Amino acid sequence: MSCRSVAVIWICLLALLPGVASAGQAGTLRPPDVIFVPTQDTVAQGMLALAGVTKNDVVYDLGSGDGKIVIMAAQKFGARGVGVDINPERIKEANANAKAANVTDRVTFILGDIFDPALKISDASVVTLYLLPSLNEKLMPRLKAELRPGTRVVSNSFDMGPSWPAEKTQQVGTYTIYLWTIPAR
Numbered sequence: 001m002s003c004r005s006v007a008v009i010w011i012c013l014l015a016l017l018p019g020v021a022s023a024g025q026a027g028t029l030r031p032p033d034v035i036f037v038p039t040q041d042t043v044a045q046g047m048l049a050l051a052g053v054t055k056n057d058v059v060y061d062l063g064s065g066d067g068k069i070v071i072m073a074a075q076k077f078g079a080r081g082v083g084v085d086i087n088p089e090r091i092k093e094a095n096a097n098a099k100a101a102n103v104t105d106r107v108t109f110i111l112g113d114i115f116d117p118a119l120k121i122s123d124a125s126v127v128t129l130y131l132l133p134s135l136n137e138k139l140m141p142r143l144k145a146e147l148r149p150g151t152r153v154v155s156n157s158f159d160m161g162p163s164w165p166a167e168k169t170q171q172v173g174t175y176t177i178y179l180w181t182i183p184a185r
């Protein structure tokens, strides 16, 4: 997997510099594992379409930033959504964006750490990710153990490593998006 777009290159570089990555983000539970870079609208739309999101879905964005993906899932796909972010500033922005988009009845934003075992994710029928390769791999056991079989997982730019190849990939402009389905246990 290569870091091709400018945004992705920034994420990769800043992830190597924890002091820089956490600068200016006072008030977090702990420093974020990756900085906030929003998914582009066309890519977010592509991710939700690749997962086949409908009004019957509950879409969780793990590391939800300004809430774009969850809000789009509600606005354009009629789904319900939950966003989780470790940075209170992002949660504040996401709630304001949900209000502006008139979807507060269908979306919820939770201030929390996606690696906290107390965070319940099993309600999700779709999970979206825009993290880092190492974070996807760290999250993988949790996704496989806690999500119901049939739950779809889509990731912007980063795969899950060789042990869990994506069942579909798609190109959206310069970005690659990946799809997995949680297997039966």
Ligand SMILES: C[S@@+](CC[C@H](N)C(=O)[O-])C[C@H]1O[C@@H](n2cnc3c(N)ncnc32)[C@H](O)[C@@H]1O
Pocket: 011, 031, 032, 033, 034, 035, 036, 037, 038, 039, 061, 062, 063, 064, 065, 066, 067, 068, 069, 084, 085, 086, 087, 090, 112, 113, 114, 115, 129, 130, 131, 156
């Ligand atoms: C690259 S941004 C993606 C934002 C959004 N998902 C999107 O695609 O537009 C990653 C987000 O993950 C959040 N984050 C980083 N580490 C986290 C953690 N351990 N738990 C929850 N959120 C985290 C950051 O604060 C940031 O908003």
